[in-house]
Amino acid sequence: MHLELIALIVAEYDPAIDFFVNVLGFDLVEDVPSTTNDGRPKRWVVVRPPGARTGILLAQADGERQAAAVGDQVAGRVGFFLRVDDFDSAYARMTAAGVEFVTVPRDEAYGRIAVFLDIAGNRWDLLGPSSPSGASAG
Structure with missing residues (x-):
């Protein structure tokens, strides 16, 4: 299934x-x-x-x-999660393409994360492996 x-x-x-x-x-x-x-x-x-x-x-x-x-499918919460292998590359590519990030990248126990908005305004987590240093970016 x-x-x-x-x-x-x-x-x-x-x-x-x-x-x-x-x-x-x-x-x-x-x-x-x-x-x-x-x-x-x-x-x-x-x-x-x-x-x-x-x-x-x-x-x-x-x-x-x-x-x-439209844009409020999950009542303003993050409702969608996009996992990538190379967080920094995906973040840079998406930022250059005009994607609106509403948080700066940070490291959590489950990996590197930043919240972005899709074309409708829904919130998504961009997720990737933790940064090698484990330090938060800002």
């Missing part, structure tokens, strides 16, 4: 695809036409980190309730 997909509500498909693929480096796994339960057109869009089994279904908000959840 494994977790196949999680849904992330986004305002629009194409900017979300651009963020996850061109900024974070995810693979675009699927982008196909689909329909809503009541027959309106939509897209089935799945992105996934390279080599991962679990993907993110980018679901364009449909209606006021869903639009209100």
Whole structure:
């Protein structure tokens, strides 16, 4: 058993695809036409980190309730966790690409961490191995 997909509500498909693929480096796994339960057109869009089994279904908000959840899927908490092998390289690449980090990198018992916002404003942890010195950056 494994977790196949999680849904992330986004305002629009194409900017979300651009963020996850061109900024974070995810693979675009699927982008196909689909329909809503009541027959309106939509897209089935799945992105996934390279080599991962679990993907993110980018679901364009449909209606006021869903639009209100864009950027607040987990009520302001960090709700998504992106683990990388080379934290410093990923942090530098993401910063250069304009990703907004809301904390500076720091070391915790479980590794190096910094909180960033996705295109919708959801909070993510960028996680990596502890720095060799174990000292916090700032």
